[in-house]
Amino acid sequence: MARMKFLCDAERCIACNGCVTACKNANEPATPWGIQRRRVVTLNEGEPGQKSISVSCMHCTDAPCKAVCPVDCFYTTPDGIVLHNKDQCIGCGYCFYACPFGAPQFPEREAFGSRGKMDKCTFCAGGPLPDNSKEEYEAYGSNRVAEGKLPLCAEMCATKSLLAGDGEVISKIYLKRVMKRGTRPDTWGWERAYMQAL
Ligand code: SF4
Numbered sequence: 283m284a285r286m287k288f289l290c291d292a293e294r295c296i297a298c299n300g301c302v303t304a305c306k307n308a309n310e311p312a313t314p315w316g317i318q319r320r321r322v323v324t325l326n327e328g329e330p331g332q333k334s335i336s337v338s339c340m341h342c343t344d345a346p347c348k349a350v351c352p353v354d355c356f357y358t359t360p361d362g363i364v365l366h367n368k369d370q371c372i373g374c375g376y377c378f379y380a381c382p383f384g385a386p387q388f389p390e391r392e393a394f395g396s397r398g399k400m401d402k403c404t405f406c407a408g409g410p411l412p413d414n415s416k417e418e419y420e421a422y423g424s425n426r427v428a429e430g431k432l433p434l435c436a437e438m439c440a441t442k443s444l445l446a447g448d449g450e451v452i453s454k455i456y457l458k459r460v461m462k463r464g465t466r467p468d469t470w471g472w473e474r475a476y477m478q479a480l
């Protein structure tokens with residue numbers, strides 16, 4: 283079975299934020315103001331070697347968020363997507379501190395209030411509610427995976443910097459690019475999330 287992964291090719295990212303907009307469009311009801319499942323980060327801004335990367339939940343192989351959650355919110359689908367159950371979440375924030383990518387987000391409902399239910403990228407695969415139901419869409423956003431589609435962020439990436447899909451397939455696409463460029467592979471986050479080199 284395919285194991286779904288994200289790969290951001292920093293040599294191609296032009297920081298247009300198209301992926302961020304696509305994510306908001308696909309998951310709007312589940313991502314109110316203040317919740318941003320995906321963001322573009324620029325490294326070494328203004329210096330030689332400046333690069334941008336698109337970051338969200340990487341759907342880690344051995345997810346640290348899952349290991350620390352005291353109420354077992356997280357589960358991994360057979361194709362390797364890390365999802366969570368908002369009904370179980372108590373908003374403790376442990377997952378935020380455990381995640382190496384800063385992926386978990388919390389709504390700010392009150393100025394000094396407690397955190398709400400955690401939200402993060404679902405790889406456009408919804409959540410534990412019936413596939414493509416109104417309830418699932420409102421709580422978790424789109425379930426494109428159930429329709430045989432890939433996450434909208436990667437689909438909309440104009441330069442195909444952000445790749446999503448079967449890890450075997452996207453790593454081959456990336457390695458082909460690297461060979462053509464004659465550079466070394468530089469996939470920010472890949473080894474950390476998937477505990478393997480390309
Ligand atoms: S990126 Fe963060 S939230 Fe996503 S699976 Fe890994 S540890 Fe969990």
Ligand code: SF4
Pocket residue numbers: 350351352353354355366370371372373374375376377378386400
């Ligand atoms: S905030 Fe929610 S999902 Fe995160 S560790 Fe706490 S209970 Fe689990």
